[in-house]
Amino acid sequence: MHLFRLARLTLPGLAVGFIAGVLAGGLAAFVGQPAGWALVSALTLGVPLGLLGAGYTMLLINGKIRLGGFAPAAAYWLIGFPLARMLHEVLTRLVLTGQPGLPPDPLGFLAYQGIVSAGFAIGFLWLHERVAPRYWQRLAAHDPDARDVYLRYAEHARAMFEAAERRKAARGRKPSARTSVR
Structure with a gap:
């Protein structure tokens, strides 16, 4: 896969992560x-x-992370988020004071950021799962890699919908008006 195509496919994760930092x-x-x-x-x-x-998106499109799963996202961000925050602390201090420095209690800082990472993982995954499939759907017409990823997402959504319908039927509830995912 060419670097440009890979960068284009990973754009949703790049955008979601960057926007989160800009919001800070x-x-x-x-x-x-x-x-x-x-x-x-x-x-x-x-x-x-x-x-x-x-x-994260690169791991997802290469099949290394399960689609729609919180546990893989939480594990990824348990490592990534504290490292990003530590880099943020060091670089901010360097730019603003001219001297790099660690927080007063680096291990405590990393532990706390590890706890916070679960919340970040939830938000990242939620937004990524809404942005990425639509983005890949738009690229699918002219990019076979995007089409493959999008079709995996569509199949996953169909399987999830059908499983929910089976659970409803087993409990005696009326199935949804839709019979399948579009």
Whole structure:
């Protein structure tokens, strides 16, 4: 797979991760930090989260991570999110003070970020699962790799829908009006 095509396929993860980091910069500005500080915060967190998001998507499109699964996303972000936050802390301190430095209790910082990573994984996965399939559907007409990934998502959605319908029928509930996923 060519580098350009791979980059194009991983764009959803890159975008979701980058936007999450940029939102952190927006929050810094919202609470009254100077604009330069907020910009540094947005970039020093947005770039690592964007690259990690692209990495997650790359694992997904290569079949290394199960579609729609929280556990693989949580495991990925349990490592990735604390590392991105540590890089954010070090780079922000470097840019703003001229000297790199770790947080006062690096292990405690990483442990806390590991706890927070579960929430980030939920948000990342939720947004990624809504953006990526639609994006790959648009690319599918002219990119066979995007078509393959999109068809895997469509098959997964169909299987999930049919399993839910079987559970409803087993409990005596009326199935949905739709008989299959489009």
